[in-house]
Structure formats: structure tokens, C-alpha cells
């Protein structure tokens with residue numbers, strides 16, 4: 432295990448400093464599960480192939496970013512926080528402190544100044560703006576505060592998709608096979624845009640908003656876990672295997688590794704709608720968790 | 732292991748380019764120039780569609796010096812300045828090339844470019860330019876920002892600074908910058924063939940969902 436896979440400590444006087452450190456970790460130190468799967472896939476690709484070379488460069492880049500504490504990818508994307516907080520925490524304060532940390536992390540070069548006015552194009556230069564950074568809050572019934580962060584790159588966000596079943600062109604009906612067909616289609620459509628290999632987060636059901644949110648939440652899952660739902664777990668495995676048979680490969684150069692993970696969840700829907708929402712995350716799957724409890728913290 | 736072909740811009744001759752095929756690995760050592768959305772639009776608007784002023788012609792002269800027989804890189808770098816006021820690239824991954832599709836044919840023709848580096852590949856018109864004028868599209872590793880920045884050994888200067896850091900033309904020396912040829916000068920695109928193959932595989936796999 433890399434010594435930096437986990438960071439533990441006593442809470443510093445100023446929480447914002449810890450939040451800046453947390454953002455730095457997300458931007459510069461790729462999670463160990465992602466790194467390991469890329470390593471494993473590199474050894475499976477044909478010796479000397481362009482796919483293997485591409486994965487080799489990706490791994491070298493990950494290593495260099497970690498040692499130099501520079502962003503893994505220059506597109507540090509949309510900064511998204513999912514926060515599970517105990518009742519005693521104020522969401523207002525958390526919002527303020529985390530926004531402050533985002534500004535500081537941008538100043539230090541851990542984040543690229545990405546936020547811009549949608550109409551005028553004006554960039555405030557500190558990654559804040561209307562709706563940015565992104566926050567989701569969930570109150571929990573225990574004492575631990577957990578903040579999850581995701582840096583979602585633009586190239587891969589652009590190839591996310593939402594299909595409404597039935598889908599005539601794909602001959603995809605309102606059943607498990609229909610769901611699988613549209614997911615496969617999304618992988619084909621994404622080639623050459625989001626940097627492959629990628630992770631698919633999939634939300635089955637819900638409405639256009641909740642389905643998309645469920646899809647994106649799946650990207651927080653460890654690449655080695657399985658859905659607790661047996662059917663969904665089987666779908667995850669099957670689509671990972673079949674998606675990798677499409678031959679798109681790293682960077683779309685061809686090869687065995689198009690995907691490094693497929694994570695599926697479902698929610699209830701109403702009879703008239705059947706959405707399959709797909710969020711695509713590139714190989715630079717930048718996500719971290721910060722847990723705070725009893726004046727101690729852990730970043731993993 | 733496939734042999735690596737060395738390219739030394741801006742002195743790349745047509746014969747070398749014509750000998751390259753899709754899937755070839757190249758290693759670039761020499762002087763190249765960055766340019767993305769604003770740069771492409773500027774080149775077409777100023778020099779292809781209009782009559783440029785003397786001042787603009789001077790810019791073109793400068794660009795030609797580095798790009799005729801040279802390589803254009805689709806990249807919006809993150810650039811730092813050290814204590815001595817010298818520029819240094821800190822992040823320099825490729826940007827998505829297809830956005831430059833409306834301009835690239837004219838840009839390749841205008842400057843006599845032999846290679847374009849980017850990610851994701853480009854369309855039919857650029858492929859036609861590669862065939863007509865003897866150029867190739869070179870694919871860098873998307874997202875490998877730190878790795879590629881380390882290949883930039885020297886920043887010579889910049890043109891059109893007013894475009895802003897990501898959009899200006901940066902003239903840089905690179906050493907051993909590895910890329911893969913994905914669109915050659917014989918009308919073939921690796922992206923197109925992989926897309927077609929993946930569509931075929933998709934159909935076959937769809938039939939297994941029973």
C-alpha cells in the first residue's frame with residue numbers, strides 16, 4: 432500500500448486547512464483501487480501494443496502527479512461534494528468553509544480556475560459561481576461527519592447520457608435486456624471523447640434528475656465492490672466484460688481495456704417513465720472521502 | 732515491441748510523413764507550437780478569409796518559421812513563471828481536437844504543417860488535408876498533464892499573448908514527446924476503423940442479451 436493511500440490525524444485548529452489538503456489529495460493522488468486496476472489491465476494488454484503503452488504513460492503520469500503534488504489531469508473539472516453530516520453540524524457553515532477551501536486550493540494550483548458565467552463567459556478565477564462548487568447534503572443519525580469529493584472532468588461529463596426506454600432505434604425495450612443495450616450504446620458513443628478507460632455509473636429508474644444523480648453517485652463506489660442486489664451485481668459483471676469486448680481500448684487506440692468499472696443502482700419509477708442514466712468517468716477517477724469523528728480525521 | 736520513429740520538428744520532410752502509418756509510435760524532439768480554439772479561428776479569419784495587416788503578416792512569418800515542416804499541438808497549458816521571469820509548463824495535456832475541425836484544413840495548408848497533435852481524432856476534412864498536403868494526426872495521451880509537461884524542456888516564447896495563457900501560441904522545445912499516429916497521409920483514420928469495428932461488436936453483443 433502506498434503510504435499516501437490513507438492520511439490520519441488530529442483535527443487542526445482551522446478546519447479549512449484540512450479541507451484544502453483534502454482537495455489537494457483528490458486532485459493529485461488517484462485512489463488506490465483505480466491505480467491498481469489500471470496496473471492490472473496494463474499487464475493484460477498485448478506486450479508492446481499501443482494500448483499497453485497508453486496505460487503505461489497514464490500510470491507514470493499518476494505517479495508523477497502524486498510525488499510533485501500537481502493535478503493528475505489539468506482539467507480538474509466540476510468540484511462536487513456529497514456530505515453526510517450529523518445533526519449538530521450546520522450545512523451553512525460547511526458550505527462556507529468548503530467554498531473557502533476551494534478558493535484556496537485554486538490559488539495554490541491544485542484546481543484549475545474552471546468556473547465561468549454561462550452567458551458572458553466571465554471567469555471569476557476561483558472556481559465559485561452560481562451553483563459552484565456543487566453540494567449535496569444528507570443528515571445521518573450518527574456522530575461522524577463524512578465529506579466525499581469528486582472532480583468530474585468536462586470531456587467525460589460531456590459523454591454522459593440518459594436514455595428513455597423503449598428506444599426504437601436500438602431495439603431496446605423496457606426490460607433488463609433493453610437496459611443492457613442502451614448501456615452498451617453509451618460506451619460506443621463515448622469513444623474518442625472521454626479519456627478511456629473509464630468507469631460507468633448507472634442509475635436505472637427515477638426521473639431525469641434523480642436518475643442522473645443516482646448514476647453519478649455510483650462513481651463514488653470502490654471499483655472492487657459489487658452491488659448488494661444480485662441481479663444488478665450480475666449486470667455489472669456482464670457489462671464490464673462485454674463493454675471490454677467492444678475493442679475501443681485506452682484512448683480509443685484499440686485493445687482490451689475500454690472500461691475499468693461498471694457500477695449500477697436502481698430506484699423506483701412511475702409507470703410512464705423508464706430512464707437509464709449513465710455517467711461516464713474517465714481514467715482520472717478523482718474521488719476521496721474525509722471522515723471526521725471525535726477530533727480525529729481520516730482521508731482515504 | 733514496435734519500433735519508435737523519431738520526428739524532429741520543424742524539419743520534417745514529406746517523405747518521412749508519407750512513410751508513417753496508423754498505429755505507428757513516434758517520439759518528437761524539437762520545436763513545436765501550441766494552438767487551440769482562438770488560435771485556429773484567428774488563423775482562418777485573418778489569413779484565409781481576409782487581407783491581413785503588416786503587423787499580422789509579421790505574426791504569420793514567425794509562425795511559419797516554426798510550423799512550416801513543423802507540428803501544431805492542441806493544448807491549453809498551465810504555465811508558471813519562475814523567479815527569473817522564465818516560463819515553465821506545469822500541465823500540458825492535449826485538448827479535444829474535433830473542435831478545430833472547421834479550421835484545420837486551411838491551417839495545415841496555410842502554414843505547411845506536417846503534424847497535428849491532439850486527442851480524440853478529427854474529421855473527414857482534416858483527413859483530406861493530411862492526404863493532400865502530406866501531414867498526419869498524432870494522438871497524445873489524454874489527461875497525462877504532468878507527464879507531458881515534463882517533456883517540455885524549454886519555453887521559447889509566445890505569440891498573441893492577448894489570447895490568454897491557454898489560447899496563445901506557445902513556442903516550446905520538447906524532448907521525447909511520445910504520440911501515436913491515428914490519421915495518416917493515405918486517407919486512413921484509426922478512429923474511423925475502431926468506430927466501425929466497435930459498432931459491429933455492439934451488434935453481435937446485443938444479440939447475446941436474450
Ligand code: SF4
Pocket residue numbers: 504505506507508583584585586587624625626713714715824873874875
Ligand atoms: S476526460 Fe478526464 S482525463 Fe480526459 S481530459 Fe477530461 S478530465 Fe482529463
